[in-house]
Amino acid sequence: VIVSRLRTTDPGELLAAARGGDRAAVARLLTQVEQGGDGAAAVDQVAFAASGAAHTIGLTGSPGAGKSTLTSVLIGEARHIELRVGVLAVDPSSPFTGGAILGDRVRMSDHALDDGVFIRSMATRGHLGGLAVATPQAARLLDACGFDRVLIETVGVGQVEVEVAGEADTTVVVVNPGWGDSVQANKAGLMEIADLFVINKADRAGVADTRRDLEQMLELSAHTEGSAPGPGAYGWRPPIVATVASTGDGVGELWAELERHRVHLEVTGALGERRAVRLAGEVERVLVARLAERVARLAVGPAFEAARAAVIEHRLDPWTAADQLLDRAFDPAVDLAI
Numbered sequence: 001v002i003v004s005r006l007r008t009t010d011p012g013e014l015l016a017a018a019r020g021g022d023r024a025a026v027a028r029l030l031t032q033v034e035q036g037g038d039g040a041a042a043v044d045q046v047a048f049a050a051s052g053a054a055h056t057i058g059l060t061g062s063p064g065a066g067k068s069t070l071t072s073v074l075i076g077e078a079r080h081i082e083l084r085v086g087v088l089a090v091d092p093s094s095p096f097t098g099g100a101i102l103g104d105r106v107r108m109s110d111h112a113l114d115d116g117v118f119i120r121s122m123a124t125r126g127h128l129g130g131l132a133v134a135t136p137q138a139a140r141l142l143d144a145c146g147f148d149r150v151l152i153e154t155v156g157v158g159q160v161e162v163e164v165a166g167e168a169d170t171t172v173v174v175v176n177p178g179w180g181d182s183v184q185a186n187k188a189g190l191m192e193i194a195d196l197f198v199i200n201k202a203d204r205a206g207v208a209d210t211r212r213d214l215e216q217m218l219e220l221s222a223h224t225e226g227s228a229p230g231p232g233a234y235g236w237r238p239p240i241v242a243t244v245a246s247t248g249d250g251v252g253e254l255w256a257e258l259e260r261h262r263v264h265l266e267v268t269g270a271l272g273e274r275r276a277v278r279l280a281g282e283v284e285r286v287l288v289a290r291l292a293e294r295v296a297r298l299a300v301g302p303a304f305e306a307a308r309a310a311v312i313e314h315r316l317d318p319w320t321a322a323d324q325l326l327d328r329a330f331d332p333a334v335d336l337a338i
């Protein structure tokens with residue numbers, strides 16, 4: 001009888017089980033989200049209605065900056081006051097498999113047996129829309145499952161990763177002393193999305209210089225602030241917190257600043273505005289992903305092969321061929337499988 005509950009593939013039943021603390025159900029729902037397509041759509045149909053209570057926190061920065069170690073100690077802070085925490089790690093270079101990902105001192109296994117914590121490495125390679133579509137939806141699912149805080153760790157190197165980190169209520173950019181000399185990170189992109197800066201590895205030299213660099217960059221960006229409801233546009237100056245994640249130094253202050261930002265967003269109304277902007281962007285991305293799915297199905301069929309042959313034989317130009325295929329893709333009378 002117990003097994004039958006877990007065997008269900010009905011998203012509504014799985015979500016009810018997940019909200020009741022069934023971790024296997026959470027895992028299955030997340031897998032469906034990662035796989036994209038109709039399965040992901042079915043999950044979001046039930047998750048969307050049940051979401052909105054969680055505060056989402058994106059952590060981004062260069063590989064090795066200490067994001068996972070910070071994530072682990074932040075989980076500890078949240079658990080002290082009995083908040084439930086879901087974590088999504090979006091880092092293709094260091095998936096959470098094997099248990100040794102959270103640095104060598106603080107490991108995921110610290111929290112592995114805690115029912116109030118759920119940690120998941122996102123695996124979306126290959127699916128249409130990829131991380132940009134799957135991550136906000138996975139975060140929403142964890143929200144719907146009853147986690148009070150959802151932490152999203154992403155490597156702040158590529159454009160997509162930075163975008164994904166920016167898709168949170170609060171975005172934390174993690175740097176290290178000497179960051180000003182490094183060219184690895186997408187600095188302009190990171191400055192734009194940061195609600196809060198962490199100088200982690202503050203046990204190393206150069207903290208004061210890095211703080212000054214960040215303050216200077218903040219001054220500059222304050223003068224070029226647009227109308228988007230990003231940092232700075234609602235009376236918030238991103239604080240800079242120094243931490244030593246591996247010992248926990250400064251993490252209490254970081255937690256306090258995260259909470260201060262959450263409250264600031266709520267009292268100014270910026271939270272609702274930000275979420276509205278994000279949802280609007282999401283509709284667009286999901287639409288593109290759905291179109292791409294349809295086109296991908298078409299691309300393996302005989303109509304596609306015929307069009308391609310016509311182009312190769314110079315009977316048809318590629319644009320006309322593509323337009324004809326698109327017409328077909330949206331003709332409800334056409335079964336794409338044939």
Ligand SMILES: Nc1nc2c(ncn2[C@@H]2O[C@H](COP(=O)(O)OP(=O)(O)O)[C@@H](O)[C@H]2O)c(=O)[nH]1
Nearest residue numbers: 063064065066067068069103104201244245246
């Ligand atoms: N010295 C020092 N090492 C740290 C600190 N925080 C993390 N580390 C170490 O830096 C390495 C990379 O940390 P990790 O959290 O995996 O970085 P991530 O790639 O940003 O997730 C690990 O060996 C950590 O133990 C810190 O504050 N000081």
Ligand SMILES: [Mg+2]
Nearest residue numbers: 067068091094
């Ligand atoms: Mg990491």
